Amino acid sequence: xxxxxxxxxxxxxxxxxxxxxxxxxxxxxxxxxxxxxxxxxxxxxxxxxxxxxxxxxxxxxxxxxxxxxxxxxxxxxxxxxxxxxxxxxxxxxxxxxxxxxxxxxxxxxxxxxxxxxxxxxxxxxxxxxxxxxxxxxxxxxxxxxxxxxxxxxxxxxxxxxxxxxxxxxxxxxxxxxxxxxxxxxxxxxxxxxxxxxxxxxxxxxxxxxxxxxxxxxxxxxxxxxxxxxxxxxxxxxxxxxxxxxxxxxxxxxxxxxxxxxxxxxxxxxxxxxxxxxxxxxxxxxxxxxxxxxxxxxxxxxxxxxxxxxxxxxxxxxxxxxxxxxxxxxxxxxxxxxxxxxxxxxxxxxxxxx
Amino acid sequence: xxxxxxxxxxxxxxxxxxxxxxxxxxxxxxxxxxxxxxxxxxxxxxxxxxxxxxxxxxxxxxxxxxxxxxxxxxxxxxxxxxxxxxxxxxxxxxxxxxxxxxxxxxxxxxxxxxxxxxxxxxxxxxxxxxxxxxxxxxxxxxxxxxxxxxxxxxxxxxxxxxxxxxxxxxxxxxxxxxxxxxxxxxxxxxxxxxxxxxxxxxxxxxxxxxxxxxxxxxxxxxxxxxxxxxxxxxxxxxxxxxxxxxxxxxxxxxxxxxxxxxxxxxxxxxxxxxxxxxxxxxxxxxxxxxxxxxxxxxxxxxxxxxxxxxxxxxxxxxxxxxxxxxxxxxxxxxxxxxxxxxxxxxxxxxxxxxxxxxxxxxxxxxxxxxxxxxxxxxxxxxxxxxxxxxxxxxxxxxxxxxxxxxxxxxxxxxxxx
Numbered sequence: 108x109x110x111x112x113x114x115x116x117x118x119x120x121x122x123x124x125x126x127x128x129x130x131x132x133x134x135x136x137x138x139x140x141x142x143x144x145x146x147x148x149x150x151x152x153x154x155x156x157x158x159x160x161x162x163x164x165x166x167x168x169x170x171x172x173x174x175x176x177x178x179x180x181x182x183x184x185x186x187x188x189x190x191x192x193x194x195x196x197x198x199x200x201x202x203x204x205x206x207x208x209x210x211x212x213x214x215x216x217x218x219x220x221x222x223x224x225x226x227x228x229x230x231x232x233x234x235x236x237x238x239x240x241x242x243x244x245x246x247x248x249x250x251x252x253x254x255x256x257x258x259x260x261x262x263x264x265x266x267x268x269x270x271x272x273x274x275x276x277x278x279x280x281x282x283x284x285x286x287x288x289x290x291x292x293x294x295x296x297x298x299x300x301x302x303x304x305x306x307x308x309x310x311x312x313x314x315x316x317x318x319x320x321x322x323x324x325x326x327x328x329x330x331x332x333x334x335x336x337x338x339x340x341x342x343x344x345x346x347x348x349x350x351x352x353x354x355x356x357x358x359x360x361x362x363x364x365x366x367x368x369x370x371x372x373x374x375x376x377x378x379x380x381x382x383x384x385x386x387x388x389x390x391x392x393x394x395x396x397x398x399x400x401x402x403x404x405x406x407x408x409x410x411x412x413x414x415x416x417x418x419x420x421x422x423x424x425x426x427x428x429x430x431x432x433x434x435x436x437x438x439x440x441x442x443x444x445x446x447x448x449x450x451x452x453x454x455x456x457x458x459x460x
Numbered sequence: 461x462x463x464x465x466x467x468x469x470x471x472x473x474x475x476x477x478x479x480x481x482x483x484x485x486x487x488x489x490x491x492x493x494x495x496x497x498x499x500x501x502x503x504x505x506x507x508x509x510x511x512x513x514x515x516x517x518x519x520x521x522x523x524x525x526x527x528x529x530x531x532x533x534x535x536x537x538x539x540x541x542x543x544x545x546x547x548x549x550x551x552x553x554x555x556x557x558x559x560x561x562x563x564x565x566x567x568x569x570x571x572x573x574x575x576x577x578x579x580x581x582x583x584x585x586x587x588x589x590x591x592x593x594x595x596x597x598x599x600x601x602x603x604x605x606x607x608x609x610x611x612x613x614x615x616x617x618x619x620x621x622x623x624x625x626x627x628x629x630x631x632x633x634x635x636x637x638x639x640x641x642x643x644x645x646x647x648x649x650x651x652x653x654x655x656x657x658x659x660x661x662x663x664x665x666x667x668x669x670x671x672x673x674x675x676x677x678x679x680x681x682x683x684x685x686x687x688x689x690x691x692x693x694x695x696x697x698x699x700x701x702x703x704x705x706x707x708x709x710x711x712x713x714x715x716x717x718x719x720x721x722x723x724x725x726x727x728x729x730x731x732x733x734x735x736x737x738x739x740x741x742x743x744x745x746x747x748x749x750x751x752x753x754x755x756x757x758x759x760x761x762x763x764x765x766x767x768x769x770x771x772x773x774x775x776x777x778x779x780x781x782x783x784x785x786x787x788x789x790x791x792x793x794x795x796x797x798x799x800x801x802x803x804x805x806x807x808x809x810x811x812x813x814x815x816x817x818x819x820x821x822x823x824x825x826x827x828x829x830x831x832x833x834x835x836x837x838x839x840x841x842x843x844x845x846x847x848x849x850x851x852x853x854x855x856x857x858x859x860x861x862x863x864x865x866x867x868x869x870x871x872x873x874x875x876x877x
Contacts, residue, residue, distance in 0.1 A: 167839025194842065197565025197583065264824075298649075309742055310824045323719045441580050448841040449576040449650065455833070456652045458825040459659070 131158050132183040132368050132375060138163035139314070140338050144391035145186070149379040152387065159375070168195050175200050175366060183367035184375055186225065189218045189358045189440030190447060196221035201362040202369050209380060212398045214427065215358065218440050222360035223380035224397035226388065229333040229357065229426035229435070230268035232350040238327045247353030250328055251276035251300060253307050261320040261329030264310045266454035267443060268330070268355035271436050273300035275353035281436045288442060294450065298457055310458070321347070337393030337424040341414060349424075354435045356426050358397065386411075395427030402427060511855070518848035521625040527567040528555050532621055540639055544614055549598040556582060557589040573631075573843055575616035581607050615639035628849035633657070653833070653850075660829040663747055663819075664812035670752040671759040671808045672801065679763035679800070684772070694764075701757040709821050712750045716740040742824025750818050755811060759804035766800030802869055810858060830854060 134150070136142045142161060150156040162182070164170060168191050174180045187195065195201045201221035210217070213224055232250045236243070244256050251273065253260075262269060271284050277300045279287050287293035309326050311317050317329035318339050333354070339345040361379060363372035378384060385401035388394070390413045396402060405411050410418035422428050426435065443450075468476040525532060530551045538544045556564065564582060571578035588604040602609040618639035619627055630636050630643060634651040638644050645651070678697065682690050700708060715721045723737040732738070740746060770793065778788035816831035823832070834850050837843040865871070 165839070168842055169839040172842060193583075194565075194569060197562065198569065198842075199562030199565065308825070312820060323717070325718050441583075445572065445578075445580045446576045448573065448837075448843065451836070451840070452650045452652055455828070456649055456655075459652060459655055459828065 132371050133160045133162055133181060134184045134186075134375070135162045135164050135182045136186040137166070140392055141334065141394075144388050144394075145379075147391050148388035149375070149384050152384065153375060153378050155371070155375075167191070168200065171195065171200050171364060172198070175364065178366065180364050180366040182364050183369075183372040185362055185364060187222075187360055187362055189360065189438075190444045192218050192222045192360045192362060193440055193444050195362060200365060202365050202373070204363065204373060204376065208377070209382075209398060212382065212400050214397055214399060215437060218358065218360070221362050223362075223376045224385065225359040225361055225380070226385070226394040226396060227356045227427050227437075228359060228394045229354045230263075230272070230330050231333040231336060231354045231426065232272075232328055232330050233321065233336045233347050234328040234350070235321050235324075236346045236348050238321075238324070243348065244328060244350055245352065246276075247272055247350065248276040248278075250330075250350060250353075251304055253304055256327065258327030259307050259309050259325065260304055261309050261311055261317045261326040261331075263317075263330060264312045264458070266450045267447075268357075268438065269301065269454070270294065270297040270450060271355050271438065272330075272353050273297040275436070276300055281353065281434055284436050285439050285442055288446075294453070298453070301457065305457075318345075333424070333426050334392050334394045341393070341412060341419060341424065351426075351431045352434050354426060354431065356395075356432075356435055356437045358438075358440065359394075389421055389425070393421055393424035395425045514848045514851055517844055518628050518852045519624045519626065520845065521570075521620060521627070522623045523563075524567045524570045524620050525623050527559060527563045528552070531555050532617075535617060535621065538614070540615060540618070543598075543609065543611055546596055546598050548614075549601055549608070550595060553589060553592070553597045553601060556585055557592075559586070569842060571616070571620070573841075573846070574619055575613060577607060578613065578616070581605055581613065625845075628845040629853070631846055632849045632853055653830075656828065656830055656833060657853075659744070659826070660813060660831075663744065663751070663827075663829060664809050664815075666748045667751045667755060667812045668759075668805050668809045670748065671756050672805060674752070675756055675759035675763055675804065676797075676801075679760050679767055682760070682764045683767035683770070697757055697760050700753070705754060705817060706821075708754055709750055709818055712746070712753070713741060713822060716746060716749065717742075741822060742827070744823070744827045746822040746824070747819050747827040747829075750822050751812060751815060754818065755808045758807045758811060762803040762807065763797065763800040766803070767797055770796045798869070802865070806862075806865065809861070813858070814854060 134145075136145055142163065146161065150159045150161070153159070164185070166188065168187075171182065171185065174182060192201075196203075196219035201219075203220050204223055206217060206220070206223070209224060214227070217224065232244075232247065234244060238258070239256070242255075244250060249256055250260065270288060274284050274287055274293065274297050275281060277296060287296070309320060311320065311329070314332050314335055317326075317331035318335055320326045321329050322345065328350075333349070336347055336349060340347050361376050363369055363376060380398075382396075382398050382400040382404060385396035385398045386404035386408070389396060389401075389405050390411055393412065396405070405421060409422065410420045412419045412421040412424075425431070468478065471477055471480050531548065534548045534551050535544075538548055564586065568579045568582040571582070585601070585605050585608075589601075592600050592604065598608075607613055616639065619625070619637040619641060621641075625637075627637055631646070632653050634646045634654045635643050636646050678693070682693055682697070684690075685693065713720070717723070718737045718739065718741070720741070722740065723732075726732045727734050727737065740749070774792050774796065775788055778792045779785065783791065813829075814831050815829055816835055819827050819829045819832055820835075823829070830850055834847050837847045837850075862871075
């Protein structure tokens with residue numbers, strides 16, 4: 108009898124091992140349409156995808172640091188911003204990854220040894236065409252010009268991208284923005300420019316908010332994540348228009364948390380960062396792939412974006428469209444890792460006083 | 461007779477009564493202790509230890525000293541006039557070059573709080589130092605990264621010499637150490653915390669005040685109406701209490717925004733002109749309005765339970781004896797409801813002072829409270845020392861308020877029911 112029980116037990120264990128085509132990892136991302144696009148592009152297309160648990164978070168390294176310090180890691184793969192990718196890698200929160208497969212195929216070099224590429228997203232200004240029946244705003248300096256284009260502006264509650272945009276609006280060339288920002292006078296100049304719209308701004312912190320603000324007429328123009336603007340135009344038929352001038356591109360990476368299920372996490376990340384997967388994601392959300400070859404795949408495959416009423420060309424909505432890139436700024440995560448806290452405090456003082 | 465008086469009273473089995481009593485008392489005590497032990501352990505683990513940890517973190521500055529022990533030894537000899545000596549450069553060089561693992565990353569995060577730029581300086585230096593084989597190091601380090609020649613970076617190290625620091629507390633009130641550990645004021649454009657503290661207390665006080673003004677009549681009605689009406693009213697109080705905080709906050713956004721329900725109604729009824737719509741959302745006003753609504757049940761419930769115990773006969777007696785209704789209320793009913801007022805005010809104020817999500821959503825430019833800054837540093841800058849000191853100050857303020865309250869009103873006067 109006892110032997111029988113033991114045999115059954117061992118058999119069950121063996122079965123559990125045999126069915127390990129089932130990965131056991133937790134993937135943490137930002138939620139909404141973005142996570143949905145990742146689900147379709149990476150998780151559903153992965154052979155072990157059925158075992159991936161998806162969770163949402165709000166960014167930052169707080170939770171990750173707490174998990175690693177407590178030795179109780181429940182997240183395996185996390186979608187992070189570049190400055191967090193740097194800090195987390197330096198502080199030993201993330202596992203190192205093999206980057207040889209994609210290292211020569213990226214638009215910009217990876218920010219640390221712990222990341223695999225995801226997408227470029229952008230802070231982009233936009234407006235409802237109905238709000239400007241006559242002359243339409245075209246450049247970043249129009250966003251900061253409340254005389255020429257009266258009305259409220261929606262901006263986010265933190266300093267990233269705003270400093271860069273203020274300088275572009277003040278006449279700094281996109282390629283020189285970080286040189287100017289690296290001097291104290293440059294920051295003063297950016298804040299002086301922000302002062303000119305201070306009495307005309309409405310702040311937002313949740314990504315869906317700027318779209319509501321513009322739709323409801325609460326503001327006439329707003330900054331928003333370009334993917335959200337694209338989704339509103341493509342899927343909801345909104346009559347929005349981008350102001351691509353002075354748009355600020357941010358990088359987005361995947362990392363594996365140290366002490367989690369690293370082996371399978373890395374396997375998943377290899378799949379998610381392949382050129383095909385990167386391109387696949389753009390079928391569902393207009394964020395730009397970081398891999399050069401993915402952009403090639405998309406261009407060849409146009410119309411690429413999937414909607415209920417057939418496919419649509421996606422390149423006009425991409426922040427990595429070469430025409431956009433010429434006038435855009437790629438945010439420098441190293442500058443922000445150094446100066447982020449100081450600038451953000453100054454921004455807080457600017458907002459509150 | 462004298463002898464019997466000094467002799468102890470014995471129980472039937474010859475043990476002194478005192479001892480026997482003590483024994484059975486002790487047994488009871490142990491039993492009582494065992495009963496509360498699980499709760500005690502729970503509180504210890506989930507409450508007291510984290511608070512202790514927070515207090516330690518708020519002064520702990522070891523993470524950097526353990527990475528650069530020799531550098532700090534040499535550093536103490538530097539007079540801070542002109543660039544440091546070759547010796548200091550050399551020690552720093554080797555401690556950066558030979559550092560292993562992630563300690564240097566953590567240290568650079570800490571050093572960056574003291575001066576923005578340390579983070580990339582160390583990161584780049586670590587890579588470039590590999591190529592430098594032999595001394596003298598000073599010139600080579602400056603050639604590799606010119607910031608090594610900037611005295612401000614060296615001076616910024618001065619505040620980190622000791623393994624413990626009050627620096628985080630200073631930062632939390634817009635002060636800081638200069639390189640000689642003298643306390644100076646924070647740069648003007650970075651002074652945000654004092655302003656935030658004042659705002660936090662102001663908002664919490666206003667919320668408490670409005671909750672009391674609004675909650676008192678409701679509670680009075682609840683306590684005096686016949687049961688079938690008061691039950692209905694009670695449900696009206698509790699229903700929002702059971703509704704998700706987020707739902708209620710977002711509902712207020714719909715109500716109060718410039719093109720929202722309230723403004724639209726006012727414009728439609730020609731009370732205000734279209735271009736003069738009230739700015740009721742994304743500012744301090746919004747925070748006060750929304751938090752008052754959210755925290756109202758915390759005022760109503762204790763008030764109600766205390767008022768319920770005030771016999772209606774008191775008021776009738778006072779009126780019967782010739783007091784005017786107002787006088788009777790002021791002299792008889794109000795004093796009896798003081799325990800409820802205190803409990804409600806304490807509850808609302810304590811909850812309000814640490815609020816985070818509502819100010820985040822509706823606060824806009826000037827409605828951010830201390831909780832929002834704690835969240836920012838917790839998540840984005842990883843400056844947990846500053847978070848801990850902000851938290852510890854909140855705790856201290858609460859303790860002082862509680863103490864003051866106890867002195868003035870007496871804690872035994874608090875009543876939740």
